[in-house]
Structure formats: C-alpha cells, structure tokens
Amino acid sequence: MQNNMMYEHKDMTLDMFTQQQENIHNNEYFIKKSLLPQKSTVSKGKYTLQDFQIMRTLGTGSFGRVHLVKSIHNNRFYAIKVLKKFKIVKMKQIEHTCDERRMLKLVQHPFLIRMWGTFQDSKNLFLVMDYIEGGELFSLLRKSHRFPNPVAKFYAAEVILAIEYLHAHNIIYRDLKPENILLDKYGHIKITDFGFAKEVENVTSTLCGTPDYLAPEIIQSKPYNKSVDWWSLGILIYEMLAGYTPFYDTTPMKTYEKILIGRVNYPDFFVPEVIDLLNKLITNDLSRRLGNLQNGAGDIKSHPWFLEVVWEKLVNKDIETPYEPPIQGGTGDSSLFDFYPEEQQLDYGIQCEDPYEHFFVDF
Ligand SMILES: Nc1ncnc2c1ncn2[C@@H]1O[C@H](COP(=O)(O)OP(=O)(O)OP(=O)(O)O)[C@@H](O)[C@H]1O
Ligand SMILES: [Mg+2]
Numbered sequence: 001m002q003n004n005m006m007y008e009h010k011d012m013t014l015d016m017f018t019q020q021q022e023n024i025h026n027n028e029y030f031i032k033k034s035l036l037p038q039k040s041t042v043s044k045g046k047y048t049l050q051d052f053q054i055m056r057t058l059g060t061g062s063f064g065r066v067h068l069v070k071s072i073h074n075n076r077f078y079a080i081k082v083l084k085k086f087k088i089v090k091m092k093q094i095e096h097t098c099d100e101r102r103m104l105k106l107v108q109h110p111f112l113i114r115m116w117g118t119f120q121d122s123k124n125l126f127l128v129m130d131y132i133e134g135g136e137l138f139s140l141l142r143k144s145h146r147f148p149n150p151v152a153k154f155y156a157a158e159v160i161l162a163i164e165y166l167h168a169h170n171i172i173y174r175d176l177k178p179e180n181i182l183l184d185k186y187g188h189i190k191i192t193d194f195g196f197a198k199e200v201e202n203v204t205s206t207l208c209g210t211p212d213y214l215a216p217e218i219i220q221s222k223p224y225n226k227s228v229d230w231w232s233l234g235i236l237i238y239e240m241l242a243g244y245t246p247f248y249d250t251t252p253m254k255t256y257e258k259i260l261i262g263r264v265n266y267p268d269f270f271v272p273e274v275i276d277l278l279n280k281l282i283t284n285d286l287s288r289r290l291g292n293l294q295n296g297a298g299d300i301k302s303h304p305w306f307l308e309v310v311w312e313k314l315v316n317k318d319i320e321t322p323y324e325p326p327i328q329g330g331t332g333d334s335s336l337f338d339f340y341p342e343e344q345q346l347d348y349g350i351q352c353e354d355p356y357e358h359f360f361v362d363f
Helices: 002-007 018-027 085-090 094-106 137-144 149-168 227-242 252-261 272-281 297-301 311-315
Strands: 052-060 064-071 077-084 115-120 124-130 181-183 189-191
Touching: 052 077, 077 085, 085 094, 085 124, 094 115, 094 124, 137 181, 149 189, 149 227, 149 297, 149 311, 227 272
Parallel strands: none
Antiparallel strands: 052 064, 064 077, 077 124, 115 124, 181 189
C-alpha cells in the first residue's frame, strides 16, 4: 500500500481542463516588458537530428519523451526532449510549449536546466538540453523512503533559490515536484520541465499542475499568483521528510477535496521548526502564506528551519552535497534513470506534410 501510494503522482502532470486553454489569452495578464535577459535567438534551428546519435529514453511525459543523445561533433552527451506536434495541438498546449522554449532559452541559474537549442521536423519538436546524470530526486526519495531533516533542508534550500530567481523574473514555475528535480553528478539540483512555466506579471488562472502539488486557489479556478509555487514547496518539503504527500488519496478528486479542507497531519518525527514553516506555506490564507508577503522569498530563507543555511555559499555551490550520485560523470552513464519501453519505430526526421507548421515557427 505504502509503495503503491508513493508511486502515484508520477506521470500525473496534467492540464486538467484543457478547454480552459482557449481562454488563456483572456485570462493571463502578460507582462509588457520581459525582465529576462534578452539573448539572441540563435538557438533556433541551430541543430538538426543528424548532429546527434539518439540513445535510450530517460523519461516520458504527456507529449513525448526525453532521450539521452550523443553529439557526433564533440562526443558529449545531451538530453533531447521530443514533443509530438499532433499531441500538443490535440491537448491545446501550443502556447505552453512555445512558452517552455522561450523560458528555457532565457533563464540562467545554477539550479535550472540549461537549453542549448531547438529544432523541428514535420512531426516533432526537439529541445536540446544538458544531460543531468544523477537521475530524478523522485527516484532517490523512493529508494531512501524519506530524507533526514538536513538532507530535505539542503534540497529545499536549492529549490528556493531557483524559484526565487524565476519569481524575480516574473516567471511562475507551476510544476514543482520530485520528478522535475534532477541531480547533477555532484548532487546539486537542476530543475527541468518548463512545460508550465509562464511569464506573468500579476495573476493568471490556467488550471495546470500535478494533483498532489496543486494549491487550493488553482483547484477553485481562482486567479492565482506566484505563491502557488511556495505552496508546492511546502508539499515538496513534506514529501521529502515523510515519504508521501500530505493530501495523498487514491483519485485526484479525493486529493482535491483534501486540499480544499486543508488539514495536514504531521508525523511525530517532524521537528517543530519545519511544522511551523509548513503551516505557513501550506495555507490557503494568502495573506499568511510565506513567500507571498512583503519580503517575498526572504521570509522563507530567514525562517528558523533554515537557520544554518548560508545562502550565498549555497548559490555558489560552495556547500557539500548530502549525496553524490554513484555515476561516472561525462560517460553517458544513465544507470540512475528508470527504464521505459522504447518506441519500435521512431518517426523522427521524416519529411512530410506538416499541418501544424504555423504553430511552431519559433522552433
Ligand atoms: N536535461 C535532462 N537530463 C536528464 N534527464 C532529463 C532531462 N530533462 C528531463 N529528463 C527526464 O525526463 C523526464 C520527463 O521530462 P519532462 O518532465 O521535461 O517531460 P514532460 O513531458 O513535461 O513530463 P510530464 O508531462 O510528466 O511533466 C524527467 O522527469 C527526467 O527524468
Ligand atoms: Mg515533468
């Protein structure tokens, strides 16, 4: 039971009510001037499929899969996320996909994945990223069952710096969960999957995310702001310490009911400081939710649970990681990733009629 339960939120990312997407332009208040570094768009069409040897699947998602690949030019390993155009169109994710590309192209932070470029063929979009070798935090957590207090604190602190950076650039991430947090060869985090990241000045109302991690205001279809990421941080910290999420249930609907009731049971091994922090993150009262107050992320960083964290050292990766993934860096070692059935016949690189071409001119 415990095990089934714990694998439940894997692959549950969803855009729950996709019909809502059609209203996205009416609902989202786009920022007038982007705060992101405005780099050139040389990443567009910089690569082709012939530049890479496609290797095993590292992960699958709603619209395609992520492959380990090897560059035929420099023999280095990269990860390529392949998205099927017809699935994106069918699930009304065109705008989110174009946003994913734009956000990934622009963000620069030690704890965020780096994208090198994109290209497309008649059927697929391809995003070329650094290959992060240490696997998902999800896998480490399931293997460990739960993390000791200092270990959870270390990962939470790196996540906070990444989310603080995104928020400072008016980006809501919206899909914080252990599957989207990868570990590099030293054990530092890299957040991947910008499929729901959005540059928004104020509030938005698109229903997307992963059930266990959704803030109540998203479920209630209210306009919401960046602080949904701080709610998700609370769920993440809880899950790292307990080994399961606080509102887990057998169906998403039951989970939503629990989220709306908002009662959190803390195992007795949770220290008082973290219970205090989680009470202030997992709250539906936005005037109390830490991260949403005047000092923003500063209030979370100065919370007593993080007392011993030296934030300046952390951002420079000048702090020993609690776990070094047992892999040989730079060799394409993928032993820490789960195995997924490979597609028998890849439709990559096929040139044929492309009815969706006009949707993806940025790639
Ligand atoms: N740069 C990377 N290096 C190594 N593995 C990666 C990388 N990017 C993604 N992955 C693996 O692929 C998985 C799926 O990637 P991602 O989350 O971006 O896809 P997705 O289609 O958005 O998934 P979902 O719809 O389930 O959220 C990740 O959980 C991770 O295991
Ligand atoms: Mg994902």
